[in-house]
Amino acid sequence: MTADTTARGHQPEVVLVTGMSGAGKTTAARVLEDLDWYVVDNLPAQMIPALLELVGRAEGALPNVAIVTDIRGRGTPRTDLAAAVDEYLHQGIALRVLFLDAGDDMLVRRYESVRRPHPIQGEGTLLDGISAERAVLENLRHRADVVIDTSDLNVHELAREVRSAFAENGGDALRITVLSFGFKYGIPKDADHVADVRFLPNPHWIPHLRPFNGTDSEVADYVFQKPNASAFLDDYTRALATAVAGYVDEGRAFATVALGCTGGKHRSVAMSEELARRLRHATGVRVSVRHRDLGSE
Known part of the structure; x- marks a missing residue:
């Protein structure tokens, strides 16, 4: 294996996000970005x-990179983008292209709703700008790895499509934090x-348990010896799983x-640790645990 091939083997995944202006x-x-791409x-x-x-020199510090670009390169020919993609592919760089598209009528409505001109319409109409852009990008659209037509998608549906294409194992971007806290220090904002x-018996009043905390098995066993x-947690996990499913759908x-x-x-603390375990099993999303007041006096 050559040094060049070895270097390429450590290249992060790179996606070029491009497409029609106003397509998403x-x-x-x-x-x-929510999926931890740079x-x-x-x-x-x-x-x-x-x-x-520069990404290659990072030696894995940036595992995934997304580059958002279009044909508006200032002071450069509009053919540069398609030519650049050809050059990167010929060099063997692991580059994928995500192309966002939409119908002309939908793009016109979107631009009219924000009262902005198309970036390359010049002295012409909105349709003139859209048609010119579509002609320039036609070849790039054909060679794209992922094409998403956003004509009939709202922002949440588009987000779902992107997550499906680029999240690891087709997963979602939702992250749940289970946070323990003490009411005496205030409810987390x-x-x-x-x-x-607080409906559960308080281990603080058990002398031999007072020095421990909810991450210790002695305290957890005491808390969960009560069936309630x-x-x-059975009921609360089911309720939260319903909410989590809605969060995922909403992006x-x-x-x-x-x-x-x-x-x-x-x-x-003991209940948060167990709730996090149950949520991971019930929903499959990423769940982390934090104990806000564990070190408080």
Whole structure:
């Protein structure tokens, strides 16, 4: 294996996001960013080689890179974009092209709704600009790896299409944080769901358990020896799974579920750990756990 081949083997995945102006490139870029891609927006075609060279030098620090560009390269011929793609493919770079398209009538309505001219219509009409852009991009559309027609898609449906094409294993971008807290220190301001677990007996009043916290098996065993602890989590997990399914459909990127007890050290911690485990199993989304007040006095 040559040094050049070895270097290419470590190249990150690169996707070029392009297509018709007004077809949804900004929405696609936001979805890729939520999927932990490094997104470079509005990059002129002639600057892409320099960026790819820097990406190669990062040695894996940027595992996935999305470059958003179109034919508006300032001061450059409009054929540069298609020619650049040809050059990268001939060099063996792992480059995929995502092309966003829409019907002319839909593009006209979108531009009229925001009262902006098409970027290359010049002194002509909106349709003149759209037709000129479509002609320039025709060959690039044919060689694209993924083409999404957004004519009949809202932003949430477009986000779902992009996630389906570029998320690992076809997964989604939603991330759930289960957060334990103590009511004595205040309810988390960024919580989407808040549950009060102070109905459970407090290990704080058990002398030999007081020095421990909810991550310790002694405390967790004490909390879950009461049947209502598991019964509560059974019902709460089912309710949250319904909400999570809706979040995924809406293209939401994150949500926070907060469980509180008095001090945020025992009951809420043990319950948060178990809730996170159940949510991972029930929904398949990424779930992390944070304990906000575990170190508080």
